[in-house]
Amino acid sequence: MTTPDLTAAPAARPTQPAPSTRPAPRRTPRRPRIGTALTYLSLVAASVVVLLPLTVVFLTSLKTSEEVADGSALSLPGNWLNTDNYVTAFTDGKMLAAFGNTAFILLFSIGGTVLIGSMTAYAIDRFDFRAKKTVMALFLVATLVPGVTTQVATFQLMNGFGLVDSRWAPILLYMGTDIVSIYIFLQFIRSIPTSLDEAARLDGANAFTIYRKIIFPLLKPAIATVVIIKGITTYNDFYIPFLYLHSEELGTISTALFRFKGPFGAHWEAISAGAILVIVPTLVVFLLLQRWIYNGFAQGATK
């Protein structure tokens, strides 16, 4: 990229086939140096913007309350192994119960979403029935209704069922309104050849056996996508647990952290530790599953 003839590229290119050009100027990095430098500069700047607020909170979580009160936000903690704040956040923030509740809700809502999404997709893709168009339309129109808008009325309904302040309320809502996963399954199920179904049918399998033994196992990649998207959005959701789970012992990660701030109003070292405790699992999952996460969210949002 240092060779000077690069700026003259348009003229030089057409003659390329002739191997005349000296020490083979690299084809790809055609950009002038300044451009590359600016690109990296912008990337580094963006990384700082992303990481700085998080880093500072991490540093704060290791400080003592005196250090937080006296020093600047950017100063380093005196003792890097000070875990007092984490203990405070974990015990006073009732984080163990919160992780437990979140795990419970995650387990059932993910399981339910996978089952419901794949069943719906199977029924819609593999059967012809009169109301098919109507059913499709019902699911399609529902995508346009954002959950935040309908909660005023949904709450009354849940209240009527006596499910307010029960972990089943969020589970039902997460299962029942996840249309994105139905689309992901639908998209995927179409790529499974119907000849497989037919062969199984000739062997005497009924629709349920086909679904259970053939379709469902083949859906694995789609299931992975749905589990990841659903898992992360459920773990992070605040709105629904905030509306439906009032008792403190039913707190999820989000609501427990939200409540924790109350009594610790100005104790930023403890609040920071709580925030980091909540972020770390996400970070671990992200580092382990990076590739699938990008694809999952790209698929989930465009469907």
Add this chain to the structure above:
Amino acid sequence: MRRSDGSGPPSGPPSGPPSGRRSWRDSPVRRLTPWLFLLLPLALLITFTYVPVVNMVYYGFTDWDGISPDRNFTGVDNYVQIFTRPELFRVFFVSGYYLAASAVQIAVALYFATVLSFDLRFRNLFKGILFFPYLINGVAIGFVFLYFFQDGGTLDSVLSWLGVTTDHPWLGDPTSANASLAGVSMWRFTGLNFVLFLGAIQSIPGELYEAAQLDGASRWQQFRHIIAPSIRPVLSLSLILAISGSLSVFEIPYIMTGGATGTSTFVIQTVKLAFQFNKTGLASAAAVVLLAIILLITWIQRRLVPDDKVDLT
């Protein structure tokens, strides 16, 4: 149903398939089967999406408080209130901040997606860093930025490092508070746009770039003539998400300011009306307005950008 498929013993030869097929397809079991699969999904869909929407429209015409058994029909009174009481209508203007932030967000995401779709050192690291905020818990983000904007917090410290000293309370007056919150939401959501754009750009066949490069097209020309046209569907999707997202902001302002200092948004207001002030009727009407706006925007967008991928049957 298992034997009627022509494979049954009596009419062995495949000469009978038309009738055999048909009878099998029309058999009551076969006709019922899809419904067995759809029963639970449809029940949930109708119970938790359609019934609430219908109820909400109905509540919107009443003065119901959400508790008492009697509700009076008040016609369009709630709607008149929403559009005439300035303190209720104000939340629409707050959305403007988020809308502006979304525009910047889309531009920034597009820039980084373009840059990172080419070969670069540490490409995956940068990708990860830019996307990660989208995965973080909203409450944690709220606290991180509450500390960020504190007096003597992260922002002030960085500024004083750079030689700028301010004692501006960032969340202290409506303009800067809303701008700060919109900035946080930008920080949080740029990663999603970025990944969507990146996916779209990477699905462009590589030969196109090579051909363009052989023709001596500059990076800008490549962007203009190859990248921009092929990501139009994703771009238009991002625009709807941006608009409906800006109208339905809840978490960040609720967690950070509780809607104080003029940062209350449409959803915060609706939640407060419904669950703190027991004005279920009025809150429902507000939710209907929000829903109507979002549906309208989606409809306009579908009209303007016919999207071939929408066909799902």
